[in-house]
Amino acid sequence: MTRTRNRTRTALTPPLSALPINTDLLLLLLFSLSLSPRESLSLVDPYFGNCSLPVACGGQNITFPFYVRDRQPSYCGFPGFNLSCTDDRPVITLSSDNYVVHDIFYKNQSLRVSNAALSNDNSTAFSYCAPGSLKNLTLATTLFQLSQNVTATLSLLYDCNISLRADELLNYRISCPGEEQGESGIVLGIYGDGKDQEVIDATKECGALVEAPVAAEWKGRAEIEEALRSGFVLNWTASDCSACKESGGKCGFDYGIFHFRCYCPDRPHAWQCTQTGAFTSSPSSLSLYSKLHDEFS
C-alpha cells in the first residue's frame, strides 16, 4: 500500500487515473525495443550512473547510507551520513566534533569511530590531557546511537585538586606530561558516567567533566589512551537498502520530496527497480548462469 502511494508521487509517473493499468509494462517494452544494449548504456539514468561509481576511503568501500561529500552527490547517501575523506581517513562529524570511522559494519548497521583529536597524525601522546581536547558526545537524533551492550563510559575529570581526598582519588589519576607531581591541576579517569556516585563525588574536587564512550572491553583498564583511540561502536537508523540493492538499483535520497529513492538504470523508483530489474536481467541471465554452472560442475 505504501509502495503504491509512493509510486504515484514519483515525478516521472503521471497520475494513475489517466493511464491504463499496464502502462509500466508498455513503457518498458517501448524502452527496450527502441534501444540496443549499447545505446541503453549511454542513456542510463544519470542518478543511477552517478551513484554507481565506487568510492573508497581509508581502505573501506563507502556505500549507502554513507557518502563522501566532495566525491559523490548528496543524493547518493542518506541525510546525516556524509563523510569527509581527509588524509585517506573517513571522518564523520557528530555533535560538532570529528570522529574517525575505523569500520563500517553494513550487516548490523553499526560503525566503530574514535575521536579524531586523538588519532590524527599530529596528535601527541596524552593529547586527551589538555582540558577541552575532548568534548561530550551528544547524539541529538536517533540517526546514530551508542550501542549499549558494547559501550562503557569513561569520565575524564580535569583540573582536579585532590589534596583533601588524595588517598581515594589518587587511584584514578591519569599520568599526564608536564604536570607537577602535586595534588592540583591533575586529570582523573573513572569508568562510569556523570550519574555514578564515584564520579559525582570526584567532580566536587575538579573543574570540567567530559564523558567519553569507550568499547566495553576496556572497562576498568588503566590504558586510557589505548581505550580512547580504539573507539566505540554506534548503531544507525536509515532506510533499508536491501530491496533496492537486490533489484539491481543504487540506494539514495531525493531531497526534493525528502524521501528514500531507488535509482535504477531506467529512472528513479520508490523502493526497488520492480519490473525493470526483472525485465532486464532475469530470464536471459538466469539461463546464462545455469548454463555456466552446468558447464563447470
Ligand SMILES: *[C@@H]1O[C@H](CO)[C@@H](O)[C@H](O)[C@H]1NC(C)=O
Ligand atoms: C552526474 O555526474 C555528471 C558528472 O559529474 C554531472 O555532469 C551530472 O550533472 C550528474 N547528473 C546528475 C543528475 O546529478
Ligand SMILES: *[C@@H]1O[C@H](CO)[C@@H](O)[C@H](O)[C@H]1NC(C)=O
Ligand atoms: C571494495 O570493492 C572492490 C571492488 O568494487 C573490491 O575488490 C574490494 O575487495 C572491496 N574492499 C573492501 C575492503 O571491501
Ligand SMILES: *[C@@H]1O[C@H](CO)[C@@H](O)[C@H](O)[C@H]1NC(C)=O
Ligand atoms: C554534513 O554533515 C554535517 C554534520 O553532520 C552537517 O553540518 C553538514 O551540513 C553536512 N553537509 C552536507 C553537504 O550535507
Ligand SMILES: *[C@@H]1O[C@H](CO)[C@@H](O)[C@H](O)[C@H]1NC(C)=O
Ligand atoms: C556489529 O558487528 C561487528 C563485527 O561483527 C561488531 O564488532 C559490532 O559490535 C556489532 N555491532 C553491534 C551494534 O552490536
Ligand SMILES: *[C@@H]1O[C@H](CO)[C@@H](O)[C@H](O)[C@H]1NC(C)=O
Ligand atoms: C599536521 O601538521 C602539518 C605541519 O605541521 C600540517 O601541515 C598539517 O595540516 C597537520 N595535519 C593535521 C591533520 O592537523
Ligand SMILES: *[C@@H]1O[C@H](CO)[C@@H](O)[C@H](O)[C@H]1NC(C)=O
Ligand atoms: C541502537 O542501539 C540502541 C541502544 O542500544 C537501541 O535502543 C536501538 O534500538 C538500536 N538501533 C538499531 C537500529 O539497532
Ligand SMILES: *[C@@H]1O[C@H](CO)[C@@H](O)[C@H](O)[C@H]1NC(C)=O
Ligand atoms: C543487551 O544486553 C541485554 C542483557 O544482557 C539483552 O537483554 C539485550 O538484548 C542486549 N541488547 C542488544 C542490543 O544486544
Ligand SMILES: *[C@@H]1O[C@H](CO)[C@@H](O)[C@H](O)[C@H]1NC(C)=O
Ligand atoms: C587545593 O586544595 C587545598 C585544600 O582545599 C588548598 O589548600 C590548596 O590551596 C588547593 N591548591 C590549589 C593549587 O588550588
Ligand SMILES: *[C@@H]1O[C@H](CO)[C@@H](O)[C@H](O)[C@H]1NC(C)=O
Ligand atoms: C558533559 O556532560 C556531563 C553530563 O551530562 C556534564 O555534567 C558536563 O558538564 C559536560 N561537560 C562539558 C564540558 O560540557
